[in-house]
Amino acid sequence: MSIRRRLTLLLLAGAAALSLIGWLLVRDVVERAAQETQDGILGAATRAVADEMRGGVEGVEIDIPFMAFSILGAAGEDRIFYRVTVGGETVTGYGDLPLPDDAATLAPRFLSTPFRGEAVRVAVIDRTLLAGGRSVPVRVALAQGNRSRDALAARLSNRAAVVGFGFFLMAAALAVLTARSVTRPVRHLADSVARRGPDDLRPVDRPVPTELAPLVAALNGFMARLDAGADRTETFIAEAAHHIRTPLSALRARAEIALRGADEATRAHLRDILRLTDGTARTAGQLLDHAAVVHRSDQRGGSAEIDLARLADDVVRAARPLAELRDIRLTLDVPGPVILHGDRVPLEAALRNLIDNAVKYSPDESEVHVTLRPGATLTVEDRGRGLSDPPEALMRRFARGANAGDVLGTGLGLSIVETAAAALGGTLTLTPRDGGGTCATLSLPS
Ligand SMILES: Nc1ncnc2c1ncn2[C@@H]1O[C@H](COP(=O)(O)OP(=O)(O)OP(=O)(O)O)[C@@H](O)[C@H]1O
Ligand SMILES: [Mg+2]
Known part of the structure; x- marks a missing residue:
């Protein structure tokens, strides 16, 4: 796989992971914020109900204020339930509305629970009232369906998803540009080496990034050695031709001179020498010719x-x-x-x-x-x-x-x-x- 593609894929994967993490974080924050908003409103409404209760001589006076429901109604279309207990007995509202079973506190407490086929949020406030000369624990619970809260959270997190996707697209474009710019020197170097002919062994002298410098140095060293090797071969072929041919022709000339004044037995030997000399000269010539042709075709010069x-x-x-x-x-x-x-x-x-x-x-x-x-x-x-x-x-x-x-x-x-x-x-x-x-x-x- 090309470096460019690998780099692009890596950067894209990084951008996708970051976008996803960002979206998850935003969604979490949005859900929390929606929950806090719902709790704030629900708590205020519950407090409004609790504040309307009075202790009296005859007992506890309960008056559910309409205002409490209008606060909740303004927040959404969800169903609303309530329950009021005095001394542990439900006196009004839905007797089966779940309540927390821990000890009473002054601040409103909240719990999420299913109720009548719906997920609801319950706010509970505890009070102690003086009624009939005794102090009586009073508990007010107000519940609201979660649908509008969830809808709000979904709306906001969808918007976050769109923003996240836009971010990803920008990062993708950047990834492609980055990969291209990072691999450009490598491509240029490869092009400049590929463009020269096979016999062009000049060193590469274009400026390259420091990471590529050792590679270019190695390449240049290699080409210099190759060049020197080619030169040596050429010199060897030329010198060998000269240094073999010259003594052989001298040898031949001497043998021919000797042939003239020799007796019959020596003549046969000298003819052998002449034949061998010719053969050797021929072999050496053909070997060197072959070497020269092979060398030339390697050089394609x-x-x-x-x-x-x-x-x-x-x-x-x-x-x-x-x-x-x-x-x-x-x-x-x-x-x-x-x-x-x-x-x-x-x-x-x-x-x-x-x-x-x-x-x-x-x-x-x-x-x-x-x-x-x-x-x-x-x-x-x-x-x-x-x-x-x-x-x-x-x-x-x-x-x-x-x-x-x-x-x-x-x-x-x-x-x-x-x-x-x-x-x-x-x-x-x-x-x-x-x-x-x-x-x-x-x-x-x-
Ligand atoms: N024109 C030709 N007529 C007949 N035979 C040939 C001819 N040319 C080549 N040959 C055959 O092919 C063989 C190989 O030829 P090649 O030129 O490679 O070697 P060579 O002539 O024997 O030696 P040298 O290396 O000195 O040329 C020869 O030995 C010969 O048998
Ligand atoms: Mg031949």
């Missing part, structure tokens, strides 16, 4: 404009002397400039190896045709011994065909061609040619 016609001409010209030694006619057929974007080194190595194979596996005095077609297809056709193995098997590293016989080789040529073709986004196919021989086709995207 150099996307210069290449004229394939010119390149083919150069390679064919360079191959001609060797072909002519065996009276092989090497011809080139090009339609005109064919422009391609890519790296020249692998392309040259590929064509050189295809021509080398065609010449090597052809009989003396035959012909090899190199043809370039627009749309960037190069074919090399020979009248040689033909393929003995499936092409995929021959393209493997160090794989040589059963037809190779006494022809010198290392088995790296076709894998060089294949790697180069893949690096350029093209393909290599080897097919038998009509009338004998082989046709190698290098198709490149133009």
Whole structure:
């Protein structure tokens, strides 16, 4: 899951929880306030009734004032019940109205109870009156249904819910904005790294938040090492080529000189040395070519404009002397400039190896045709011994065909061609040619 989504969800969950808690708190306060309001009114009405009682010589005089009910009536449409007891006996009102059974106090007391199928709130006031020369405990209870109180509480808490939801919506918008702004540097960094080419190993120098600094430092260090590694490989390939080829050609020259003045037995040895030297030079050359092509395709560097016609001409010209030694006619057929974007080194190595194979596996005095077609297809056709193995098997590293016989080789040529073709986004196919021989086709995207 993306950081942004995770952050948004977290913030949204927090906002939802806070909104819910806020609403619960407000609802609690509202319910308490409604209860206190109801108790205040109920208490006042009860006191009004209690205050109208008088003790007398004959007994307690009870006069329920109308005012008490009008106070309650103004507060809502609820049903009202009352009960008055004198010395524990109900003298007027509902005899079954529940009363608290604890000791009397001066202040009104309240209790919530169901009564006659309805939830009611009861207020009770105790008085002691002097009646008939005795003090008599008098108890006044007034009850009111809870419906209007509940309706008020519900109205207020619904309003609180609407406010809470509005708060949540605002918090949600803020959450989205926050998540976006927090992840922006990460996105920008990823974009700037993704936008550069794979061979662009310059350090990232855009300013980043401190949390990302270690990551960027690690990335830069990594790229610097990669860059240095690539440089070292390039140097190694160049130096190895030079330091192997030079002594080998010196060795070859000495052996040839020695061959002239040697006797028959030594000549055989010297010829062996020459053959081995040639083989070693060839193997080293192919290995280094392969390394260079692999390295270049890793780097995907150099996307210069290449004229394939010119390149083919150069390679064919360079191959001609060797072909002519065996009276092989090497011809080139090009339609005109064919422009391609890519790296020249692998392309040259590929064509050189295809021509080398065609010449090597052809009989003396035959012909090899190199043809370039627009749309960037190069074919090399020979009248040689033909393929003995499936092409995929021959393209493997160090794989040589059963037809190779006494022809010198290392088995790296076709894998060089294949790697180069893949690096350029093209393909290599080897097919038998009509009338004998082989046709190698290098198709490149133009
Ligand atoms: N034009 C061709 N005609 C016939 N056989 C071929 C041709 N090209 C390649 N082959 C076969 O494919 C094998 C692999 O070729 P590849 O170029 O990879 O190696 P190589 O020519 O033997 O050695 P080197 O690495 O020196 O080129 C060859 O050994 C040969 O058997
Ligand atoms: Mg070859």
